[in-house]
Amino acid sequence: MPELRHVEPKYLQIANHIRDQITNGTLRPGDEVPSERQIAADWSVARPTAARALEALRNQGLVESRQGAGTFVKDQPTARRARERYVRSRQIGRIYAPGEYAVIVSAELVDAPERVVEALRLAPGEQAIRRQRVTHSDTGPVESSVSWLSGELAEMAPLLLVKDRIKIGTIAYVENATGRTAEYASDRVAARLSTDEEAAELGLGDGPHAVLNYRHTVYDTQGNPIEFAESVYPPDRWTFEQDYSVR
Structure with missing residues (x-):
């Protein structure tokens, strides 16, 4: 123990x-x-x-x-936060819980939007890798997410631009490909209305619908960002849980 x-x-x-x-x-x-x-x-x-x-x-x-x-x-119908996926990746070499799977919708090199330039500390006009996925459980889609990484990784980590799942997870793959080590992460959570595309991906029907927007940035041991991810969760799914002492 x-x-x-x-x-x-x-x-x-x-x-x-x-x-x-x-x-x-x-x-x-x-x-x-x-x-x-x-x-x-x-x-x-x-x-x-x-x-x-x-x-x-x-x-x-x-x-x-x-x-x-x-x-x-108990059966777990709820989507879980990134921390649990890192635990699974470190311990058993896969990031999704039993009954969950992801479909990679796109994997491409694009001009980085301003928020991504800021999050990844890119130079203005620099390109970024964009990997979009929809995660499903036994009950249907539970998460729509996009991972953003520096375009400089395209040569060292070519699987980032392939529309196939990386079973050990994006971070573990980048660590193996580059020698960088992920040290800590920062999460920001807010509620907003879904876009039409997000509503369709999550099977919500005509909308807009209230969704939870989760922004997650992973940093290496030098404090430099490795990945900036944006996830959207449908209503009635717990995506962030924390237990702590108030004494």
Whole structure:
């Protein structure tokens, strides 16, 4: 088991560890999660701490308790934030959860829009790689997104311009191709109305519809941007979750 740190309450660290196992596919819908007794033994914590960890997972809608049977992973109909995809990529070499898949709509070299020039710190007029995808689950489309990367990567990482999935994820592929290492990411989230194209991609029908716009920038160890991504999520899908202490 990972060592407990002092920066977060113990129960949240345990809950986040189990959540990562759920989002990376190690624990799948229907699997039983560790019991209070097992968590207490594995993590060397008191039973009330173990109970709070399981309660946090229940509150997030990730697990459900069945009387006399235990606690089990629930089906996950919601799209998850980028953090979980990085966890899956690092641990099991793929970025999508079981039941999810992406269709690459386009992969091309284009003149970078002003917001992309700013996010990637490009020179004015410089080109950028644009990869557009629609992510689906068993229930239909759950995300429409565009990844932007510097056009300078086209030669070193040619698969970025191919309309095929990169199973290990864009960031892991760029790391392997260039030797750069992704260090941290910054997210910005806002609500807005969908465009007609987004409504069609997400199967929302005639619109506009309220959607969540998620802007995500990944930086390397030198603080330089690697990828700027813009994702759009349909209504009624949780795309950002965070647990933290208020004490």
